Amino acid sequence: MSTEPAASGHAVAQGQPVASARPAAVSVAGVGKVFASRKGTDVTALEAVDLTIAPGEFVSLIGPSGCGKSTLLRLIADLDTPTSGSIEVFGKTARQARIDQAYGIAFQQAGLLPWRTVRANIELPLELHKVGKADRAARSSELLALVGLSDFADKYPDQLSGGMQQRVAIARSLAESPGLLLMDEPFGALDEMTRERMQTELVRICAETGAAVVFVTHSIPEAVFLSNRVVVMSPRPGRIRDVIAVDLGRAEGRDEGLREADSFFEAVVAVRESLHGESAGAPAARGVDIR
């Protein structure tokens, strides 16, 4: 983990310089996004967002519904284009990064293809990029082991539980060993028990792959448990209110015990207070899950 983001403390990460020669995993500069509605009233989803994410860093985006956190993730993924500002992923434009498969992506819905087996679902991106059959099989076996689903390789999605399907989706997002993972509430539809288990697994997977992660979530404990930094956003228009460094030690050391540690609670409180912000208890925090 880089100490640089931790040092920035509660400061907003505006134009944070990246000291190393390696380009930042994600560099968002002055980005705004306006959705033109049919009635002529434009909706400003994001305004003047600056954010730099270092390689290997885990950053969560948290905020009330409608604060533009998913929009920001979609802009980084080049699934939408920003109205203003620029986004770079590993020093390339977001579009080029998408074409070069610089990132893997997972959504709240697993989005598996029901007519493909678990293995074939994981191999889908490799297949689309013309990876040979033997290499595909080797890679999917590796990933199946990584997410603990080796025994389910030949099952179909409808034979799996929600948590298992989401694990397949995560394995699929890792198929091309991306340096960046984009995750939009991947555990949002899971029950609390499964969710915590998946979080622990994700921490382990990220430690093993060394990928940077942008993680959109509604849950404060989830954000704190997973992240190096938590980006707190405010709605209408979506802006970065605060960036909170979470110093819970190296990923390998994060286990279930951490959930009951004092440092964990302190970070949860810090994020909570930031979310409620100046207008404590005001509508700003509506829709945020503070379990």
Add this chain to the structure above:
Amino acid sequence: MKQSASLPRTILAPVLLGVLAVALWQLAVVALEIKPFVLPSPVSIATEFSSSVSSVWTSSLVTGANALIGLLIGAIVGIIAAIIATVLPITDELSAPLVAAASVIPIVALAPVLYTMFGADKETARQLVAALAVFIPVYLNTLRGLRQARPVHRDLMRAYGASSWQATRAVTLPGAVPFLFIGLRIASSLAVISALIGEYFGGPIGGLGKSITSAAASSNYSLAYAYVLGAIILGLVFYVVTLGLEKLVSPHRAPSTGP
């Protein structure tokens, strides 16, 4: 697992009900002395069916061949039309009123006109009637299936930088298959019904429809019912084969389920 547990219920119960109904029918015909021209008894129909099973078989082959040709033509044209309508939405907009009209008129009503067009000694008119009847459900269901691509799959394909042809092959076409089969299942029975009813309006003899009318016209009611029984079996065969094909091709693609 579940199916085998409820096997007695799903198979035995309807069979028992059927046997009971046939027995009551026989009893009613005998006890009330119902005349054969009103309603022949099941026993006389069964006797007639077994004694004339070869002619029922040859008639079924004629009608079945017409229905099958119609089913194939209608299905292929329906699928191609649905693909065109998906690629070029303008064609869909232009053809929407036509399709709506075609789906409300009874296609068999066209049979007399088609006999005049293609000649009364040809099977062509019957095959076309079946094809037209098949076209509508296949076209509409396939079109619906092709438009069913879920946003999460579209996002994934874009994230993978997939070309539009790759996305079509990986997501759109396989996603439409269950819908195509819904259309085919409806169409399989329609093909048999249309080919058979088409025979009532003219054309060469030899099919089930003609055999039913000529048996009834010569007051051989048990024989007419024997042909009707043949028609029922033919329709069931078409339906079951389509259903089996569906189960074979897409065991995990039920459109209502899946993540």
